[in-house]
Amino acid sequence: MNAMTASYAGAGQHTGSYYAASANPSPRRPQLTGDQDIDICIVGAGYSGLSAGLFLAEKGHRVAIVEGAQVGWGASGRNGGQIVNGLNASLQTIERRYGRDTASFVAGLVQEGQEIIRDRIATYDIRCDLKNGNIFAGYTAAHMRELEERKALWESYGHHNQEILSKAQLREKIGSDVFSGGMIDHTGGHMHPLNLALGEAAAFEQNGGVIYEHSPVTSVDTEAARPVVRTAKGSLTCKTLILCGNAYLGKVVPTLEWRVMPVSTQMIATEPLGEALAQEILPGDECIEDIRYILDYFRLSGDKRLIFGGGLVYGGTDPADIEAKIVPNLKKVFPQLSNVKIDYRWSGNFALSFSRVPQMGRIGSNTYFAHGYSGHGVTGAHLFGRILSEAVDADLSRFDTFAKIPWIPFPGGRTFRVPYTVMGAWWYALRDRLGI
Template sequence: MSETPQASSPYPPSYYAASRNIIRTPKVLEGPVEADICVVGAGYSGLSAAISLAEHGFKVVVVEAAEVGWGASGRNGGQVVNGLNASLGTITRRYGQQTADFVGKLLQEGAGIIYDRVERYGIDCDLKRGNIYAAYTPKHMEELKAKQDLWRRHGMDDHQLLDKSQIRAHIGSSVYEGGMIDHSGAHMHPLNLTLGEAAALESLGGTIFEQSPVTRVEQDSAGATVHTAAGHVKAKTALVCGNAYLGNVVPELTARVMPVSTQMMATEPLGAERAMALLPTDKCVEDVRYILDYFRLSADHRLIFGGGVVYGGTDPADVVAKLRPNMDKVFPQLKDVRIDFAWSGNFALSFSRVPQLGRLGKHVYFAHGYSGHGVTGSHLFGRILAEAVRGDVTRFDTFASLPWIPFPGGRMFRAQYSTLGSWWYALKDRLGI
């Protein structure tokens, strides 16, 4: 979205905000605070790193501009999809086989972190296993078969191909040529996961300051200082995890990623029978087009349907008008169903579609640019940030050494160039080429 978190920002009016199961009383940062680690951003990346460090005895403070999970972590499609946006094949071509082998070993780790923490800390977020990639064309099916083969070569054998008749057992729609199940994927209530992780961090002695927008991050020989309008945190190390909502707080990072908005809506409650006719096995779904649709059932039997992108992070004038035709194409039986919620939110796109890890000076680390695969990627990269802080830089250095590629057109024209590119790929989707 185009909005920037402010000190009194409420949650955007999403289904997730309306159905969250933890209501927090925000604590605002006022005056000086000291910590071992200061994390900027109370989303998945920041909380993942913070929990990993707190579990090892570090004194951790998290500073959030709005409220826990206010950004992408509390608004996304709720799908635990393994892998990065850039495929293993792309990574092999771009960075070599050694890097691809390294990445292949950790593509399912982010999901594992989520499953472990949900169980360990008793997080109530409606977690359900399994996700489906849906194919519209025979060419899409060839791509899924190649993906299955590639993942198998990297030791991952959780993917099951589905033909046209088999996918009907999972999706009550006739539009798909087939698909593939990833049995190691899942879906959940994303804001309740974030709120549960915040509670887990606090149970470990961590502190979270909300409604406290960071104004700048400074460092000297002794450590880093994170400033807000009313206070500051002095720490040995700062982790910058603002992602698409960081704004210009750390100018060195602003041009590295571009905010891109995606849209979602939630129907009225459909009732168990009608909902299960849509998704009989209650798995989440995303299709394999460049501009894709994704959908799943909520715990109270709504269909949550998302898709579309707007480069630069602005909102479409009417989210329902944009998404409804796509939903009706997949599920024409829902043409008369009421839409109760519609919202938008940003993810951070890197030009290479590979997340970026790095260090600014000696005491400031960052992670961002998950490019639409942030649910699992953020948990993984948060852990890798924590490893680096603790002294194990093996995995951190591998990612930090990958070159980041600037957007064509720079900050001023990057959205226009990316939009032109998306039109080309959308045309290929429509033509089936």
């Protein structure tokens, strides 16, 4: 394995997650070797790249995806598996920051990502343990006021899929007494994220697409009339280039490197709990996330394990002891699981934008990019993949609207973005603890 592969993803194998251990069979795919030519090249075989690639391949375009490790190796194959509508930045924030017109545009899209996912699963018979419903849980009266405001604003934009849950109603959904109430989104859901990515990759290939794995990109020429993507063993020249490396693009494209910051989040999966205990802790089988600034999220897997995640490490490094970081929070929510065995523990990076709004744009005339989903990439990446495919197909209406949304650089630039962000996170975490 070449040096670039080692620095990118070790031997290029999936992390030791529950998802990797329970992944559906997937074929071995070739490395990019020699000098190749294609109409459209996509860098990154995560949700953004797979979504854009599949939409384009379905329309008959010649498309190749270049992946540094394996399909779904990054956030797309490691995440909490939660189908959550909306962006990290709430409609309230978008309306306040960018105005009613931009908020109305975004509000018209917030359901589309989950619709794409469900359509892909149904159309291509993707086996990924799809389940319905996601719940936002609040700890404090301030959290409940926030949820009430969120529901009212979404309804003002025509969305009526959310329902406030009292403490007693939430207790019927979650076998825990720590929450004050919550809000259920009936159009949300959860699934096995790596199997979703693998199924979409297979669908892309069924439609004529080509995926090169274990081919980390060493350089990209976006200034040429026809962009060139180079790896250690080959190159791919194309008419149109789409960059979907997100948190793992690294320094390959310097103009994008400092727009986002990699942030790691950690997850654990318990041993199978059995039907009775699973029913006790999550009788409705929805996925849950609380609404603190640094939140916890959890759900049941298809084989009745509890998958529990949370915590942040700015800069994208892994904590020394994932279990020590996550298990105390699990026990606070579910003390009845104090003696449960932890079978899997893993970490992964997402790309944080300072505004918490994803970024989409163009470098030169024929290189497109999307990144910065800020922890809401399951639905967001599928949506942005579709919008990227529309732009390549000469429909720039939605692409241009997103591309015009101002992006905000991190305070302190590249050198101080981590400490400044840590200070901000500390302040918001303090507000959560004080209930304000």
